Amino acid sequence: MTVALTAEGLHTYYGKSHILHGVSLEAAEGQVTALLGRNGAGKTTTLRSLMGLTPPRDGRVSTFGTDITRWPPFRVASLGVGYVPEGRKIFSNLTVGENLLVPLERPGPWSPESIYRLFPGLAERRLNRGRQLSGGEQEMLAIARALLLNPKLLILDEPSQGLAPLITREVFRIVAKMREQGISVLLVEQNVRMSLEIADHAYVLDDGHIVYSGPARELAADEARVQSLAGASAEEWNPAS
Numbered sequence: 001m002t003v004a005l006t007a008e009g010l011h012t013y014y015g016k017s018h019i020l021h022g023v024s025l026e027a028a029e030g031q032v033t034a035l036l037g038r039n040g041a042g043k044t045t046t047l048r049s050l051m052g053l054t055p056p057r058d059g060r061v062s063t064f065g066t067d068i069t070r071w072p073p074f075r076v077a078s079l080g081v082g083y084v085p086e087g088r089k090i091f092s093n094l095t096v097g098e099n100l101l102v103p104l105e106r107p108g109p110w111s112p113e114s115i116y117r118l119f120p121g122l123a124e125r126r127l128n129r130g131r132q133l134s135g136g137e138q139e140m141l142a143i144a145r146a147l148l149l150n151p152k153l154l155i156l157d158e159p160s161q162g163l164a165p166l167i168t169r170e171v172f173r174i175v176a177k178m179r180e181q182g183i184s185v186l187l188v189e190q191n192v193r194m195s196l197e198i199a200d201h202a203y204v205l206d207d208g209h210i211v212y213s214g215p216a217r218e219l220a221a222d223e224a225r226v227q228s229l230a231g232a233s234a235e236e237w238n239p240a241s
């Protein structure tokens, strides 16, 4: 089994706050790996550590066999690691089409044309500005932007956050499709049940420690554990908007 990404013993701090306490994980090539855990567990910090946005003080990160520990984010991206941050971070004053001109381009099948075929809704909104899009459309645009990098590994931070159930399904369908296309996926989610439906492997992070690692199917069958994870999350939360 080839490994898309390996993290070993990450210790990450914000100033003096010690957030990650030796986090180790692996994302297998061609699989969806879910990283779950309650709010504040350190999921986003883990992704930021992997991407070089908040470099770990201790520990190693490698992707497809290259050691990328403490590399700046643009260099990590240039190896084919696409990152869709929490909260989407699209440019609200640029149009959809302009947002898609921003990313670093790497050769491969994904181009604005193939993106518009995958997301017909975005094609219709091509001339609309980011701020005019619905939450679901913004998420699709954020994913589309990461795809233009033609990533070998796609890292997603809570793509379903704040989306209505139907749109959430659509986002998960896209994630499954990425795997079909041979892209490895590392998925951080609060929607525990849906994540476990599509993931191959799952990790649970709690208070900066990995407390579970195993097949997603196995975790899904542990109803008590799923309950406690899902109950502690915003899974049921849907904004009125």
Ligand SMILES: Nc1ncnc2c1ncn2[C@@H]1O[C@H](COP(=O)(O)OP(=O)(O)O)[C@@H](O)[C@H]1O
Pocket: 014, 017, 019, 037, 038, 039, 040, 041, 042, 043, 044, 045, 046
């Ligand atoms: N920029 C920051 N400065 C200081 N503390 C932070 C910062 N970002 C997050 N934290 C703290 O780090 C911990 C982990 O946060 P985070 O990684 O965002 O968790 P999650 O994504 O699992 O909800 C939390 O206690 C949070 O308050």
Ligand SMILES: [Mg+2]
Pocket: 043, 044, 045, 086, 158
């Ligand atoms: Mg987070």
